[in-house]
Amino acid sequence: MTTTVLEIHSADPPAPAAGDDECSIKQVDITVPKTDDPNLPVLTFRMWVLGIASCVILSFVNQFFWYRSNPLSVSSIAAQIAVVPIGHLMAKTLPTRPLFKGTRFEFTMNPGPFNIKEHVLITIFANSGAGSVYATHILTAVKLLYKRQLTFVPALLIMLTTQILGFGWAGIFRKYLVEPGEMWWPSNLVQVSLFRALHEKEKRPKRGTTITQFFILAMICSFAYYVLPGYLFFMLTSFSWVCWFNSKSVLLHQLGSGTRGLGIGAFGVDWTTISSYLGSPLASPWFATANIAVGFFLVMYVMTPLCYWFDVYGAKKFPIYSSSLFMSNGLKYNISSIVNSNFHLDRGVYRTTGPVNLSTFFAMTYGLGFATLSATLVHVFLFNGRELWNQSKSAFGGKRKMDIHTRLMKAYKQVPTWWFLIILVLSIGLSIFACQYYNASLQLPWWGVLLACAIAFFFTLPIGIIAATTNQSPGLNIITEYIIGYAYPERPVANMCFKVFGYISMTQALTFVSDFKLGHYMKIPPRTMFMTQMVGTIIAVVVYISTAWWLMGSIQNLCDTNLLPSNSPWTCPMDRVFFDASVIWGLVGPRRIFGNLGEYGAVNWFYVVGLVTLNL
DSSP, rough: OOOOOHHHSSSSSSOTTTTTTSSSSSHHHSOOSSSTTTTOOOOHHHHHHHHHHHHHHHHHHHHHHHHHSHHHHHHHHHHHHHHHHHHHHHHHSOOSBBEEEEETTBOSSSSSSSSSHHHHHHHHHHHHHHSOOOHHHHEEEEIISSOOOOHHHHHHHHHHHHHHHHHHHHHHHHHHTTTTTTTTOOHHHHHHHHHHHHOOOOOOOTSEEEEEEEHHHHHHHHHOOOOOOOOIIIGGGHHHHHGGTOOOOOOOHHHOTTTTTTTTBOOOHOOOOOOOOOOOGGGGGGHHHHHHHHIIIIIIIIHHHHHHHHHHGGGSOOOOOSSSOBBSSSBEEEEEEGGGTTTOHHHHHHHHOOOOOOOHHHHHHHHHHHHHHHHHHHHHHHHHHHHHHHHHHHTOOOOOOOHHHHHHHHOOOOHHHHHHHHHHHHHHHHHHHHHHHHHHHHHOOOOHHHHHHHHHHHHHHHHHHHHHSSOOOOOOOOHOOOOOOOSSTOHHHHHHHHHHIIIHHHHHHHHHHHHHHHHHHHHHOHHHHHHHHHHHHHHHHHHHHHHHHHHHHHTTTTTTTTTTTTSSOOOHHHHHHHHHHHHIIIIOOOOGSSSSSSSSGGGGGGHHHHGGGGGG
């Protein structure tokens, strides 16, 4: 007898049968349903239509607004909510008569009520469009900021391969990052709660509210809350009251400005500001948020001001807070003057012009990145080493305790590991081809691709464990830049490509694994999840590069702040940070910044700081 949808997603899921294991994480135990109906249709006509449409729209909107001074990012939650009434409308109006009846292609456009599993897959499509294609930065930096040629085909190959490479790491490590109940991926519980609120039908408790009613009330309140800082009173985005005491005081602005200084005493009620960089604090465990707060205080309010006011590395010649690059006299560096015709560093001009200098906070940010990297490895070894060892033994024939969700997922055909390995081999092969055939444009040799992949493979598991348990994940952008900067210096495009291959393939892997965990919680067939992720990723890459290419040809002087009008919104702040990083690590090279030829060698001590203090 088939269980009904209402029984599967009831407000109070039935208790596990005798012998079933409770979830090891309390938040998962009270949030995720413990039942399933394998007969719910998932690969439906409306899923494909709404899923692809969500992916295309979000990809276009996010890339279009990415170049603006205040980038607007539309998350998948917007599509997740918007498709619900459309899905129900399609379920009521589409014909139920089978098409291609009597053939192997027979299907119906309307298999029944719009269900929660279709909704999950549509959201997976939306996630593909909502997440930026990081390799677009290479296209922007080369064409618009370095003003050099980069044709469409190599740009497309780099964007496609870097987005898909992560499937390989995801397939290899899913046994460690998806199946164990301890790997709970906190942000997914927010999604699960929202799915349940949008689909469950429950009886309203006396003097209480249903999940749906609570969701509607919360949505109305959050909209009313955002109208104030978002549209009516912009100052509340960053309320820097300290600066009011003397509007002409440089010191007060350095201390109190929430946008151009340390932000001491400043506060903001704009939720976009609160959640823009670290995600929603409501989705992160308390201990993770507390650790971030302590680290922020030490770096922002202790280390940075001390280095600045003690004039470390001549810090007072430059702004205390800036991502720009400066000459020794405090003026902005003219980067184009130190690039020769071969797109390498012009050493003679660089010696004459002088070294690149960083603001205090910019240098401190790189130091913090060094510390984070070493701390990640030590932390996972100390606190998760035994668990990894036990899981490794079980992967090779041992027995492992399964929670209720892993047991329910055993009813579905799993994705064979060789599927992921084929994608991995093809992606690496295509990456090597692109870098070798278009070497004049991309600069990265074949061994650079393999080295970047090795770094991504090595760090995916430890960083994945941290992301799965704390909702925060350190990036590999700094260490990848550092390594290739020493191994293959004075080639900015090679540095950018290496960073994208090493950093984003790991980030994409964690995104795919997180989606796999969402499907695990919502009991989506794994092969269906795999197909949806692949199709959504490819569609997103095509839309992102097409939109970027169109904007580059349509907007005059896009990203060039020297030629744009002062009030132009097309200043590309995120791309300029990426460009400056390519100058530091690629064109000039870490040896001339943090090495024996540079001024910032002491920043390397942060590696030791991460090994010791961040694991106390």
